[in-house]
Amino acid sequence: MENINRSTDAQGLGKLTKVVIGVCLLAGAIALLRQLGSGASTGYVWDFQALWKYRSLLLSGLAYTLGFTVICITLGLFVGLVTGLGRLSSNPLVVAPLRAYIELFRCTPVLVQLVWFYYALPVLTGIEMSAVTAATLCLALYGGAFYSEIIRGGIISVDVGQIEAAKAIGMRPHQVMRRVVLPQAFKKMVPPLMNQSIMQLKNTSLLSVLAVPDLLYQGQVIAHEIYRPLETYTLIAVAYFAVLLPVTIWAKRLEFGDYDREA
Amino acid sequence: MTGKPEMSNSQISITGLRKSFNSHVVLKDISLRIEPGEVVALIGPSGSGKSTLLRCLNLLTVPDAGQISVGDFTLAFQGKSTTLPNERKLARFRAQTGMVFQHFNLFTHMTALQNVMEGPITVLKTPRAQAETQARALLQKVGLLDRADYAPDKLSGGQKQRVAIARALAMQPSVMLFDEATSALDPELVGEVLSVIKALAKEGMTMILVTHEIAFAREVADKVIFMRDGVVVEMGPPSQVIDNPVNDATRAFVGRFQASVNQ
Numbered sequence: 001m002e003n004i005n006r007s008t009d010a011q012g013l014g015k016l017t018k019v020v021i022g023v024c025l026l027a028g029a030i031a032l033l034r035q036l037g038s039g040a041s042t043g044y045v046w047d048f049q050a051l052w053k054y055r056s057l058l059l060s061g062l063a064y065t066l067g068f069t070v071i072c073i074t075l076g077l078f079v080g081l082v083t084g085l086g087r088l089s090s091n092p093l094v095v096a097p098l099r100a101y102i103e104l105f106r107c108t109p110v111l112v113q114l115v116w117f118y119y120a121l122p123v124l125t126g127i128e129m130s131a132v133t134a135a136t137l138c139l140a141l142y143g144g145a146f147y148s149e150i151i152r153g154g155i156i157s158v159d160v161g162q163i164e165a166a167k168a169i170g171m172r173p174h175q176v177m178r179r180v181v182l183p184q185a186f187k188k189m190v191p192p193l194m195n196q197s198i199m200q201l202k203n204t205s206l207l208s209v210l211a212v213p214d215l216l217y218q219g220q221v222i223a224h225e226i227y228r229p230l231e232t233y234t235l236i237a238v239a240y241f242a243v244l245l246p247v248t249i250w251a252k253r254l255e256f257g258d259y260d261r262e263a
Numbered sequence: 264m265t266g267k268p269e270m271s272n273s274q275i276s277i278t279g280l281r282k283s284f285n286s287h288v289v290l291k292d293i294s295l296r297i298e299p300g301e302v303v304a305l306i307g308p309s310g311s312g313k314s315t316l317l318r319c320l321n322l323l324t325v326p327d328a329g330q331i332s333v334g335d336f337t338l339a340f341q342g343k344s345t346t347l348p349n350e351r352k353l354a355r356f357r358a359q360t361g362m363v364f365q366h367f368n369l370f371t372h373m374t375a376l377q378n379v380m381e382g383p384i385t386v387l388k389t390p391r392a393q394a395e396t397q398a399r400a401l402l403q404k405v406g407l408l409d410r411a412d413y414a415p416d417k418l419s420g421g422q423k424q425r426v427a428i429a430r431a432l433a434m435q436p437s438v439m440l441f442d443e444a445t446s447a448l449d450p451e452l453v454g455e456v457l458s459v460i461k462a463l464a465k466e467g468m469t470m471i472l473v474t475h476e477i478a479f480a481r482e483v484a485d486k487v488i489f490m491r492d493g494v495v496v497e498m499g500p501p502s503q504v505i506d507n508p509v510n511d512a513t514r515a516f517v518g519r520f521q522a523s524v525n526q
Contacts (some may be wrong), residue, residue: 016289104521108477159368161364161366161368162368162370164323164362164364164368165362165364165368165369165370165427165430166370167323167354167357168321168323168357168360168361168362168431169353169357169358169361169362169381169382169430169431169433169434170355170357170358170359170382170386170434171354171382171385171386172350172351172353172354173350175385175386179371179385180370180382183372184371184372187372242383
């Protein structure tokens with residue numbers, strides 16, 4: 001066990017190094033292309049220093065993005081767990097509306113949903129919502145629809161023999177679920193849940209459409225102010241990348257850990 | 264000893280039991296009576312209904328009609344109108360029958376020791392320390408105390424099945440049900456499981472074994488029941504059913520076994 005952990009650690013570090021090397025190579029290639037293209041093809045002079053004085057704005061944007069991600073993932077997981085378990089019911093009156101909810105959110109673009117939640121829903125229901133509330137509700141439900149399928153899939157993939165064995169020693173349905181099914185299902189769910197959560201973080205960039213001051217929104221503000229959209233969006237991209245790269249590597253490691261155990 | 268069977272109320276009676284899956288009738292009006300301490304072997308060709316009968320005894324399969332009494336519990340079934348006991352009572356009913364499955368069904372996310380402790384802790388609310396002491400004693404009884412901390416996938420088939428027997432015994436059931444407990448094992452691993460079952464028989468545990476091991480049935484069973492097409496064809500001591508069957512179908516079935524012994 002110890003050994004396996006250490007080897008995956010080494011693998012993880014190796015991955016990070018590889019990615020960093022890859023990024024450096026890419027930057028080098030771009031620089032080379034610029035040289036070959038005689039540099040003056042655009043005449044554009046990059047100036048990242050102009051962004052320095054907006055650092056606090058960018059940091060607050062990043063904080064918004066991360067905060068929103070945490071809230072939307074938490075709410076989304078809750079929605080996903082409830083609806084995922086609900087869909088295992090044998091009662092069609094429970095299953096049908098949940099199915100409808102999931103398909104509705106899976107089969108429409110999240111950008112359309114965001115706009116609809118903010119502009120159309122208040123008209124429909126008469127309930128005024130702030131942009132933040134509308135965005136939170138929308139992203140939580142959107143993520144929840146995907147989480148729901150992941151959770152349901154994980155649960156139904158647990159061998160029926162495990163459930164029978166748990167019933168046979170006298171466990172009641174909620175004990176079977178809590179003690180046997182969920183712990184086993186959770187292992188299988190982790191990699192797809194991680195992937196979906198990474199998408200959740202990226203989806204928060206859509207909040208800028210509703211003028212929620214997330215990282216991308218602040219970037220847009222800055223870009224307009226200093227007329228440096230190339231530098232600004234490059235930095236924004238780098239910031240997203242820097243946050244998500246460690247997460248993807250961690251997620252990958254969880255997957256590889258599983259392969260190791262199965263091999 | 265922890266696994267000491269309760270001698271008083273462990274009589275089992277089955278009256279007029281019927282079960283069909285869709286239009287396929289699996290059990291046709293089965294009536295049986297099993298005395299405390301009796302070891303009963305259920306033999307018969309595949310699809311004869313012997314496994315279904317066993318699964319009806321702990322309601323993993325719910326009968327269509329008939330009556331089952333195990334210990335203090337009596338349950339009567341009348342087709343779709345049957346109201347199953349509430350989940351609490353159902354779980355208590357199941358807890359007094361120990362089930363051993365063909366494919367072991369050890370909880371894959373727990374060690375051998377945790378598998379044996381799970382029932383007492385979750386269902387009987389036994390204090391952890393006491394459950395562990397008991398579980399270790401049971402593992403010792405099946406000769407696997409040194410494997411207590413192994414995960415199921417690190418155990419051989421025979422070892423898994425012995426842990427599964429210990430897990431069932433931990434609930435101190437009044438009857439042990441073995442559903443083809445050795446059918447999934449490599450031939451060289453069958454013996455270790457059979458010897459555990461034999462030791463239980465010596466202690467006076469009430470047991471019902473669905474088995475293809477005719478020689479073992481003859482050796483260990485007080486009563487052998489030959490089933491075919493959902494009915495009990497012949498029932499009696501092994502000296503009758505296996506050595507001198509009255510019925511032609513029984514003779515044909517055990518004949519193959521007798522021929523292989525006489526060679």
